[in-house]
Amino acid sequence: MEFQITIAGEAGQGIAKSAEIVSKDFVSRGFYVFNYRDYGSLIRGGENFNVLRISDEPVYSNDWTNDFAILFGKFSSHHLNKMKQNGISIGTLEGVQAKMNPSLIIKEIGANKIVENAVLLGALYKAMGQPIEALIKQMETYGKHTKVNQIAAQKGYDTYNGEVNEIRFNVRKGNRYYVSGSNAISQGAIASGMDLYIAYPMTPATPVLHILARVKDDVRAIQLENEIGVISAGLGASFAGANVMVGTSGGGFALMNEALSLQGISEIPIVTYMCMRPGPATGIPTYTGQGDMQFVLNSGHGEYSKVVIAPGDPKEAFERTAEAFYLANKYRVLSVLLTDKHLAESDYTFDSSPTFRVKPTRNLVNQSKDYLSYKITEDGNSPRAVPGKGIARATSYEHDEMGYTVEESEKIKIMVEKRLRKAKTLEDAVKKLEPITVYGKGKRLVISWGSTKGAIVDAIKLLEDTRFLQISYLKPFPSEEVKKEIEESLDVAIIENSATGQIAALIRENTGLEIKKKILKYDGRPFGYLELADKIKEMFK
């Protein structure tokens, strides 16, 4: 049993906050809520809306038609034709089923325009047949504005005289965790031993900066002059011994490219949180897409190994963040946590806690006189030490074991080959971290990565004979594992929030297998699960 609500209005009308209150109320009562957030690149004066899918079973995505809708502000009319048969739309808009006049109502209670949304929330609760007390309780989070919001909500509830479509189903009791990707990455980073987060604001990576700047834990979030300053300082701080994460989106990541290459040759551990939005360039800054994948995989000039991890939901983000730090420190590499706006800014409900495949480590050795910063080893991985306790060196030039510059043919080869061996070692390490996951059963296979997971998992439940291969490590790429799954399937398609279907190219590069069927979406919006189920069905017809 499930239903879906859209809350739409103008930027600045408290849409996101309204959605949060409703979500948290339902989650606290044992429901599962998925909350999709849609907003433009503007502060006020345009449209915002949230879509809440609420169910008694886990749900990880939404679709585009609604059982209930709050529509206010001048931009929301397009939602009118996204109502289900018996759906109830409430609001100020011409054409809604239950038209209301919240500005009149708030005048009655002598309140400010800003609580209009509370009036409509109250009305929504009446329409859903839900206890107004539950809503009023959730409103306690409004701080000093609590009281007035509560009064407005009660007033809305009382005033509403439209249809009622009572939501009544039993939910299982148990723990419920309500979390966005940004929150998961932030807390996951703290949990994984991060000391410093360094960033320059860029949507949709910015929430992590805001969250980490506010936490009480003994970590620091520091905004620096620009992205080049950020990544350079990140490498400097890591060289000095700190556990560092930097964060950005495509444009900032592009600016970091030279320093990412420096990471490759200097072998200084670092984690980069890279949160995609549709490009090229500024693109569509507040929407979602996965079009930067190949760019990230191939970032930085020269040849060096890196790790690119694409978690599929906030719980995975929490878990995989630990792996990102672990691998970065253990193998002195760059770990990229590749996510996107959809994962970062949607809220998911989970009923269990994450588990970790790794333990955190700074991987520091005690320096002795003969410590070598780039020791030639069989597995290509050199022990890590930091300045302050002895001599440690890092360099952007090709170098010998001590870190001194070399130009001689033989010496160059030795160090290049050390790094090649490390790439191999890293590959082996990643094999142990469940780089792929298969969901469902069936001879048909859909393959994807990252935030599309939610819609796919929800969609294949509706399909027969279809399973889903999620690739969580894009680099090192789990070639054998992926090949095996494809070869065991009768029909295969990839799914990607992009225009070209880059995962197909990546699979072909690594396995030789060509996947011609591509389900793509490149309008900045995530897949709806029903929309996706239809497309998969169509594709496999």
Add this chain to the structure above:
Amino acid sequence: MEFQITIAGEAGQGIAKSAEIVSKDFVSRGFYVFNYRDYGSLIRGGENFNVLRISDEPVYSNDWTNDFAILFGKFSSHHLNKMKQNGISIGTLEGVQAKMNPSLIIKEIGANKIVENAVLLGALYKAMGQPIEALIKQMETYGKHTKVNQIAAQKGYDTYNGEVNEIRFNVRKGNRYYVSGSNAISQGAIASGMDLYIAYPMTPATPVLHILARVKDDVRAIQLENEIGVISAGLGASFAGANVMVGTSGGGFALMNEALSLQGISEIPIVTYMCMRPGPATGIPTYTGQGDMQFVLNSGHGEYSKVVIAPGDPKEAFERTAEAFYLANKYRVLSVLLTDKHLAESDYTFDSSPTFRVKPTRNLVNQSKDYLSYKITEDGNSPRAVPGKGIARATSYEHDEMGYTVEESEKIKIMVEKRLRKAKTLEDAVKKLEPITVYGKGKRLVISWGSTKGAIVDAIKLLEDTRFLQISYLKPFPSEEVKKEIEESLDVAIIENSATGQIAALIRENTGLEIKKKILKYDGRPFGYLELADKIKEMFK
């Protein structure tokens, strides 16, 4: 008939200039000379050497053992064991066959230390049985130092009393062109209609900046504050109507990544001269490598089409530069001329002139009131116009036909699909430009791209049943053509100046075919042709 000379000494001793004089003398007499230049990242106080392979037939590479050598300065002893059986080494070094004391000789003529090399050149001419007059004539290029060099050379010639191994073979008469990659790119750019070259110095791209700053033609070479300033100004200037090329190497190209992505969405034509050296990061700045290929192919976040052209020698560089400008202007894309230090800084001899597959064009339409900067067209290519004559718009945001910002799903799709169609159009256009070339005959196939061409062409002459597939367009990739060649071969190997053999991955991504045999070199040095012939033989055993 052919022979090889190495001239080695300390940086600052005039090694490169000596090599140039000898080369030009032989070329002017109808020989073919290939001149390899080896120098460290230093100004004085380390080793420099040049290798001249001289022949009566075209040669495009060198190898590592010499018939003659001038060895002076303290770093040259390692060349002693690179002499052929009857090779003659001349110089100041312990162990040379013909030890000389140029410092004594110049004292006699009252000259400066700086002409010591001229003394040794004179001696070399005696040892080669070559007319000293020819050398003395070439020395006229020394400007005000001509006289003293000539005297020193004569003195060296007269003083030399070592063995003589007379070079005597008839050469065909005809035109001879002696040209480095840097020179070819520079003149090729002027020939192709370039107005502005904008750069920030970076080895090995810098010579193009120096050359273009000196030419008398009506073009400008401008050094700006940093690479981000360079590419941004390049896009600005092109938007305003200029034909622009920017130039850099890996690190600078990395910094340009964000603006390259801007190129993609704004569709402003630009040519980028990208001259590789081994990375990651600062790497080995004065040596050669092809390790930035995948990085360049995937540069810039988001999805957009670009052109990546890899000429194989200076003549091709001259020709392909015209294509780079043509495609950039015609399809409003980024054209990357991907070369490396080996191509840029080696001198080649040709006996014919380049031919062009395209005509230059600014591709400007006359603006009318209804000009649309991003007109939706069937082939995805929108007419180009510039400000100053009407309204022209360029933007880093997703946009509509007029260039205004859009965020709506449908409008986004329209513009993304326009760019997808353009990618297809571009693919078709490139098919007509001979994106691949096959050399030689045989069932075995070696595949490569870029500056390795010289050594490969020279090597396969020594091999049986082996042909060479050169890929000149890396993007759009000529998949069908490459696939066909591979499938028609019994045995296939790729050759690359890199540690991982990226062309193999690219081929697999585009054709599904895996090439396991890889002949790689990743010590900053180019392949010698004999060395390579051996490796190919070994690989195909």
Add this chain to the structure above:
Amino acid sequence: MINLNTSEQNTWCPGCHNFVILSCAKKAVSELINEGHAKHEDFVTVTGIGCHAKLYDYINTSGFYGLHGRAIPTANGITLGNPKLKVMTFAGDGDVYAEGISHFINAARVNPNYALFVNNNKIFALTTGQVTPTSEKGFPGRSTPKGNPFTPMNPVSLALEAGASFVAREYSLDVKNLTETMKAAIKHKGFAYVDIIQPCITFHNFTEYVKDKMYRLNGPFEYKKAMEKAKEWDYSDSADAKIPVGIFYEEERPTLSDLFDNKNWSEAYPERKINSALWERFKV
């Protein structure tokens, strides 16, 4: 009269000062056209990324909506590509004083010929309120909830120090003077920099603070005096500040495109011919 409006929906916050800046810009352009200073098609509006930059969508001239921080080098290029264009560059304080400060310092020295207007709201507005280099110490931005730890930069004295040939400050709500100074900046031959104090009514509303503290300069002054005046306000929130507005400094010297003797290339050479004869230069 030329219509400089576009039909794009405006998405600034209702009441945002950018509306005023936009209308001043349109007024300046339209008057300059009427006065015969330039033709409509010669104007190019270049912007960075931020709230200010939306101006690109709302003014009907040629335009280049650049990257965050890169409005300046983009405009540099435009003047190199065609020195005859009239370029108005609009950027934010985040754009110019954070991300793109290198270009600001460089432009002040090399003197490209265009006007740079910085809509300085002392905040990253479009990214919802983090501190910039001109935010006052202690201001609780969203990435510095305990208060901005840094002292603000004074971009006006910095521009003078770096060599800008025209330096001014204006206030976003002073329509008359802002328009006049915009016109003067566009007419100035060289790098004309105007810091426009523009409180952000949503994330950083210091309207009250600046309102009574501003006074008008009778500039331009000679360099030293200009510098003194520039130092009168340090962009802090000190209670007894005096904030001079108007033109601090103006000087004429060769521009970037003068120095390299650039032309309107596409007009000078509508189509360059392929000149394969250049290969002959390599003949030995």
Add this chain to the structure above:
Amino acid sequence: MINLNTSEQNTWCPGCHNFVILSCAKKAVSELINEGHAKHEDFVTVTGIGCHAKLYDYINTSGFYGLHGRAIPTANGITLGNPKLKVMTFAGDGDVYAEGISHFINAARVNPNYALFVNNNKIFALTTGQVTPTSEKGFPGRSTPKGNPFTPMNPVSLALEAGASFVAREYSLDVKNLTETMKAAIKHKGFAYVDIIQPCITFHNFTEYVKDKMYRLNGPFEYKKAMEKAKEWDYSDSADAKIPVGIFYEEERPTLSDLFDNKNWSEAYPERKINSALWERFKV
């Protein structure tokens, strides 16, 4: 005594002033160790890319051979990662005043705790002789054969304007004073900037020019006087210049790592434990 030599082959041009700067740096470090100011293992030498940067190979301390233009932000990070380290940052004029000028302006304001030495030869030396922002007008660099079209930047007054808390100029051949100023800069709490006039004997030898024009300051001065002094020489090649050397300015204020209350993280938390309990924060 600590041996600060390395066995790397030195590839500077014979006679290059960098040899002198290197030996002063070693002397400074070794004296500071002897005076108990810091331990050998606490020193970190950070460099950019250029001739100057080879110093990394020739001094036996911990070191970070950074990217061209990025010595400053790298050093910023080192002080954030472990504020106890003594960081000496060596960079070139190309590094700091061209490629990395954004970081210079920012560092002056946010005051990271380290010494920045700029080996200023007014040329890109390692790339064989192109003009930098401090090259004098008219100088025929290899990318400007007809002469540098631009007026030079004055990085000393710029640093003061931007807020550097320690500003000095020294001459590469003045061993005694250079060593002393280096020590003072390293000891200074905050961003200590020293522009070291270092003629490049190969590409830009202005030794003769500067030699007789230098005179020693009896600084540090208060800000205004410091600025006046800084303006005495504009980095041009004017014949009657006077070139003040020594410390212009010194001030103490909180450093970047103070402002964020940073620690020596790896010592404070040798191993942080995975704290999966944080997930509980999401419990509704």
